[in-house]
Amino acid sequence: MEKLKAVSPFRLAALLRREKDPKLALQLFLNPNSNPNSTHKPYPYSLLSYDLIITKLGRAKLFEELELILSKLKLETRFTPSEIIFCNIITYYARARLAERALHVFDEMPSFRCGRTVKSLNTLLNGLLICREFDKMQKVFVGLDWFACPDACTYNIMINACRVQDDMVGAWELFDEMRNRGIRPNEVTFSTLITGLCRSLKVNEALKLKKDMFKVYNVEPTSYVYASLIKGLCEIKELSLAFQLKDEMLERNIQVDSAIYTTLITGLFKVGRNNEVYVVLEEMKSKGCIPDTATYNALIAGHCAEKHFDLALRSLNEMEEKTFKPDVISYNVLIKAYFKEGKIKEAIDLFEDMPRRGCKPDVVSYRIVVQGLLSGMQLKEVAFMLDEMIFKGYAPHHATVDKFMNLLHEQGNLELLFEVVNSLAKGNHIDSDSWTLAISTITSKYKLLNFHDVFDELTNSYNLAP
Template sequence: MNKAKPTSPFRLASLLRLQKDPKLALQLFKNPNPNPNNTEAQPLKPFRYNLLHYDLIITKLGRAKMFDEVQQILHQLKHDTRVVPEEIIFCNVISFYGRARLLEHALQVFDEMSSFNVQRTVKSFNTLLNAMLTCGKLDRMTDLFQIMEKYVSPDACSYNILMHGCVVSRRLEDAWKVFDEMLKRRLQPTLVTFGTLIYGLCLELRVDEALKLKEDMMRVYNVKPDAQVFASLIKGLCAVGELSLALGFKEEMVRNKIEMDAGIYSTLINALFKAGRKNEVPGILKEMKERGCKPNSVTYNALISGFCKEKDFEAAFTILDEMGHKGCKANPISYNVILGGLCKDGKCNEAKDLFEDMPRQGCNPDVVSYRILFDGLCDGMQFGEAALILDEMIFKGFVPRSARIHSFVGQLCEIGNVEVLWSVLSTLIKGNVLILIHGEL
């Protein structure tokens, strides 16, 4: 009888790569050479793991958020005298904890690196900074940055992460201070640096400053803008009504062969409808097709929103149907835009029909759907229907806006509709929805 060959280190690495199930991968890692049920079989020697094995299993477990198991593997690594750990292993673990919003665990791993005889370089500090950014802890990022300078020299990536934290916290002036400090340290700003600042300026609608910075990044620093920079500028220009300039940047992207995504086209479609230039929208859609850019749900929702604002509900429904034919499933936003348009135009019956059709189309109404229809029925004085929707809404676990409930009850009191009033109060009590009616009842 032929003996089964023991698994080699190379073979184990291949098997770990191929195994998609993290639990099975862990079993394989722990027991690469299971002993057969044979009492005469000689026990195998302890398996000689290498750093790649630890890297592969930690990555699989981290992505699956199996953090207890990650800690077990780290404990084994710590006591495996034949393997010398490297910084990248710990950077990966810190990143996984950051994405899971488990910052304290990330800090603990960072602090324990020295016990593995692993030196912390700027890379591990940057990884921890990024974990703090993901968790929205700007103050702790600033504290770490100050501590960091005692051990390593921050690089451009360090400053970019801190700058990004300032921007997403809407502290743009602090981001500029970080940029100035970066220049004082004679660090070359990167594309990420300028992309972050331009995004922040456009977010604050300081588009003129963003345009100047775009020119400076090319002229002074010889850094060419990418699609992300153009996307920020186009969105900012559309927000302040500078549609012609936004379209000009689109043409610049075409000339420079910079690929545009559906998000940029969707922004322009929204702006064209807003500016009353819907006749130019077909040209945008044609260009998307020619450039191989497939419309996504955001694009279709922009079209639906535009047509609803024009009260062209037939065109909006056509787009809704087209989404299904093109393999882009309509989401609650798609339906809610039409529901809102119909209710605003006083077409509550049509809105109710669409609402009832949503589950049949594979899209269940969300809390916004219920609120739109309930508000529309109340505005349309269809109080009996509104009461039914309110009952269904609360049964599904959704909560109506308190101001609208207050108004609804007030309307019922004003017209003396006692039957519907008591039905509504019963629904509110049954659903534990507390309201304040200012002593009217």
Template sequence: MFPQMEQLLNQLHTQTRFPTPEPLLRHVIAAYARAGLPSRALRTFLSIPSPSLRSFNSLLHALLSCRDFASFTRLLPHLPRFRGPDACSYNILIHACSLTDDRDRAWKLFNEMRRRGVRPNQITFGTLINLLCKSPQLHLPKAFKVKEEMERVFKIKPNAFVYTNLIKAVCEVGDFDSAVRLKDQMVRNSLKLDAVVYNTLVSGFLKGGKKDIGFRVLEEMKSGGVKPDSVTCNVLIGEFCREGKFEEAYRVLDDGLEGVKPDVFGYNVVIGWLCKEGKWREADDLFRDMPRRQCVPDVVTYRTLFDGLCRCMQFEEAGLVLEEMIFKGYVPRSSSLNEFVGMVCKEGDFELLGKVFSGLVGGRFCCEDVWKTLVLLVCQSEKLLGDFEPFNELVLA
């Protein structure tokens, strides 16, 4: 699609007397962002003779969507070129800081925003509070201070996003009374308690050992007409697995809640916990049964099962999972693969190792770290030297 689009844009540029309309180029920038092509989005922006602030914001949003944080640093000096960056510009930049946990830069941008007379809005404060709540043990008091300033100084009411982040944070530090007070504040401020809010409360209480309160909130959710979603199912599955109640976890997998089934995340949780408990056969059976259950395994599913099988010393089965991963275009974490190679070498199963490396090289997934591990093992063991002669072909390939 993109080659044809670019050809049409080129024709429009060369065969007419008029420049390509800027709104059209903003749509092109957005299309490149959806496709994960930040360099092309940047190139399109640079083709605009006198780009407007709106186009600059479109580019910032595209780079944010693609997680191209390096380009943000290069673009910041160009911000003063425009008549004045607006709240949208700063919100995108602060959001980028939130994703990279760069609190110092976020506050510099917030202070610069105020110096320039740009009024912060709900999104600005929500992003800052979200950033602070990521480390509640350190920054929770400051998060509440920002909320108070938001209401008192700027007369902006916190939205559900702000409250949800604060509820999650106070539960993480064990302040469950504050979680209840925040929920009550939402009700007083006529904010709707939706599934996201209830899921956050239920998850926080259950993880904090307040099971009675957690299940009471779940019943309140149902009686209040708020329909559970897949996240609700996943929260319950996680709690049942933590308690070792796998039958209950399977019941949620099988039946769901009020007609809603868990998503792949719920299956990943069960597979991970089964492997932790040494129940690798059950984990593998559930993994194989996922297509029948109309749930497609994702890369996390494969990685979770692969890691679990390795911990359980089931290298043959782990090799089969790895082979299937490579076929689907997935690959384990580099650290997991290194550990797997090392353990298989210690077991002396060089036939399996040969199959693994053949598959990795064939799928072009054999990274430098894995080769280093292999070379180190070969050098450390005289026995390996003879057994690894077939790897000459792989090295030459």
């Protein structure tokens, strides 16, 4: 870092912009000249320098340091901070789920001589939505007339909050209030409402709104609107209407992406129209839309549901031949289907082959395997897989472990029971119920009545550590 005896405000801003490390940037900001003990007058920071350091600290989530900068900014008298700076700070706090701090910044804006407009109000409302602080949102919204007049963005945020809570009645009330106040709904308004209606399976209402948005409000339906409607229609098995909307998109030169084709493929499998799946795939490719990982995962899941494992495996292998690789979901779906059908060997072979295929098993992979082996009564393999799972830092599903240990208890299988307890203890996943079960088993097996004898049997004979 450069150390100059006299760094101008313009030069300081340039140095801050160049510095990638936020902590070093903070040191530079606080000590722009080489002599921090100088008796000269306070350094004349520029608004740009404040903006740059606040951005760096906020993105790095260095909030205590950010508060220090804000305390200095509050003392500045040479300029008035811009509203966008506070909007950014509110957003940083919201992304960190610090709703109270975001509210505090909004409340403190006047003390920085900065007026609050609908822009900062909307930023705060959106931040509270990110934090899922719906009650706080409502309080701010009710008192918004003290700060600014709401706009379409304000209502869109509040309608989205209702959608997130599955409160479509509240969303409609806000939509009506919005129009009564003379605020024109836009494409975001309709997209949010239609998405909420589709997720509530009120697809007919969503279709009507889609017509109204163009005929009544002259707002063109977006690809997002079409995607929501197509997904909703597939959910209620109205495939014909879903395909009609897809064709309408093509006619209106609205891009049909891989997500929409994937939704249609999933819908076809759901209603048993498997023979049409590859027709859709061919159309997809002919339109220049390349099948992606989600598309192939839909194929794998669909073939597995129909017990066409050869086709599912073929889709998995085909993915590997493409420029993209199968993800862990691809394998998990097929492995789970194998276990469900009692194909334990095939499931284990594929699971063990995952690293060679360039995909690392995750916690879900291990849980599927443990559950599958347990259902197949492969008890030794379950104990081995649990130990490997815990060794790799993954937490087993509590209900599955309870089921396994109770089964070993019923069989009086002390050897495996102690192996499991040992594995759980190593990973710090053992609880009082597990210890109680182990003690109960050894007590009934060896007729030991003294607790200390039981404890010694567990800890000394099997090297267990409570």
